[in-house]
Amino acid sequence: MNVFSGSQTFRWLTRIGAVGLMLLTLPRLAAQEADAKLDAFFRDYLEKRFQLEPTAATQLGDHRFDHQLEDVSPKSRAEWVALTRATLQALPQAVDFTKLSRAGQIDFEIFRHDLETSLWLVENTHPFEDDPRTYGDYISDSVYALLAQSTLPKETNLTNAIARMRRIPAVIEVARQTLKNPSKTILETAIRQNRGAIAFYESGIFELAGGTPQLAALKAAAAPIVEQLKLYQTFLEGDLRARATGDWRLGCERFAK
Structure with a gap:
């Protein structure tokens, strides 16, 4: 004998369906909330990084x-290093990895790996001391990107x-004070690159600028x-060049870390 009427059975099935839907929806809502936390955390990190590294902001649009x-x-x-280290430490505290969607977990892992890589490079390589090419990113590339690539x-x-450009002489001074022991191969490349930078500020930049009412100011800055x-x-x-005896190779010991 059926103890449920048709209407009772319908209401019972409706309630079961609602509970089932809720059980399916709650994890999805939790993942959306966790993903939103990761997004907000990453945006906050970018804002802080861009304030310290404005050319990174330019490169990312x-x-x-x-x-x-x-x-x-x-x-x-x-x-810069302190920000990276603090961000890496705060990431698992600010965002629960287990609650993220799978896409969010992948983003989390990529972000964490990028932070870890940045710290490893700081600890195991010293480009500002050993690689004069590093300064070219700031001396010429930072300005060229504005005139040739910006929309x-x-x-x-x-x-x-x-x-x-008004800030570039300070970068050059830091380079002179900071560079210690580059490899000869890297130094010779930097020497050629710097000749190109001189030519850029002597003539190339004015070709890029073309006719402009700011020509006088541009010449004064160059x-x-x-x-x-x-x-x-x-x-x-x-x-x-006289003390360029460094080795550009990473070496087995550091590579194994």
Whole structure:
């Protein structure tokens, strides 16, 4: 004998279905919440990083910092490392990996691996001390990217480039004070690259700029850079070349870490 009427059976099945749907939905909602936390955490990290490394922002398409340039002094670079280390430590506390969607877990792992790699490179390589090519990213590439790759209006890019250029002599000075013992192979490449940087600020940058009402300001910003780069060239070809006995190879011991 059937103890349930048709309507009772329907209500019973409806309740079972609702409970089942809720059980299926709750993990999905939890994953969405966890994914949102990861997204917010990552955006906060990027904001802090971009303030310390404006050319990284430019490269990733955030143009709010195009008028700025990194302070590459040892003290400032220590702040970069501190941010990376603090972010890596805070990541598992801020975001529960087990609650993320599978896509979120992959993003989490990629982010964590990138932070770990950055710290490993800091601990096992010393590009600012041993690789003069490193400074080229700031001396010339940072400005070239604005004039040749940015989609902002031309005059906006020129304004940002001029502001960024005013900070380049400080980068060159840090390079002279910081470079210690590069490998001869790397140094010879840097010497050729620096000749290209001199040519860029002597003429190439004006070809990129074309006709502009900011030409006088651009020339005024380029002149001291050319002067400093020529002195830097003398340093590279003289003092630094004389002590360029470093090895560009990572080595078995560090590679095994």
